[in-house]
Amino acid sequence: MKLRLALPLTLALASPLAALDLDAMSDEERAQFQAEIRTYLLENPEVIAEAITVLRAREELAQQQNDTLMAQTFANDLFNDGHSFVGGNPDGDITVVEFMDYRCGFCKRAFPEIEALVASDANIRYVIKEFPILGEQSVLASRFAIATQLVAGDAAYKDVHNTLMEFRGDISAQSLTRLGDTLGLDTAAISARMDDPIVTEILSKNRALAQQLQISGTPTFVFDDQMVRGFVPLAEMEELLAELRSE
Template structure:
């Protein structure tokens, strides 16, 4: 790394510039002339080695990423009941499975739809995975409405939720209110009753709870998956899902 020689050079220069009788008398403080000399050393070095800045920025980004990940893991442990065991959340797959996948998603998120089949192919192939859905409508009012309708379906039964969830995820295009209600009608829901039920304050409370959880885990996008001790904000393919499931099982992380 070039940053280490830079640090050594600056330290040597600073020591050399301050090693004088005058500096000893004033506890090593740099005179204006000495300070300017140090600045020149730094400036000249960076002009000759501009890659140092890129390396330093990359090191800073990595440090910040690692700290954010550590903070998220601490919060994940502190709120594990809200993450894995909230009685209000839709739960599918093998509800008695030994590994849990938690998904934060939005019905208008293209990447969420892209990864839907991959997730379920992996879940079915494994047979021992529990899936917890976190309705996280961050892409506008249409998404909020779709999430409301889905939570109404969940209040009726998990099976009805599963059917509607799949239909909404399989739809290609923008899911506005009219389209959501049409799809719900195709799934056998009473549309007029749905329009009333989506205004229930309980739905607001459930969504607010998930948003609070998402913020505490620093989840800013969808899809975001929690698998084992990992929080992954990206679309994943079936192979990656299966690898993550296997790793979680081997390490004992993400046990249901």
């Protein structure tokens, strides 16, 4: 870099207060300055890549900080809404919340990972948020799962949840009836509750909470106040838990 360009660029990048006043330049000076910048960037294109990397890191940090603030703001709705299934250790030191959809391929991929996490860590409190966003079959499955919880309780709900997470076919009233029959459930009673206003209210509350948290995809996890969007391998979840416990 030419010395006459290095100093102005350094000052401009170091502090807004030290930035050059381009308006004070003559047209000729401004054109020369811009030409020197262009030449430098063409000769050193890696600077652009470095700037993009720094920008992305700043954006990611800002997103993480915003996610943490939102999780803290809506902590009660996330962790203690009174209707979501709570598994693992109800008195665990860390609560993991999952927003999921039974038709979501990445949710199905995450299912054995989160199951392994809860099974291997006796201090995890695991909350499931039904968040059907992938069409009518997703809604139908969530309604059946929630209705099962209302009719038969948490254990039956978890059996249905597990089965639906591993289910690969189309979801219909008939397939759900067969699923319930296989699990020994009262499918007639469950089917009768699927359109219950309580079921509709639970889904509406989950959807409203997701909107407040700016969640638009599944799976989305919340580990205490740390939000993680998308699939997370078991090893990364364990690493995040270790970091939270070390704070």
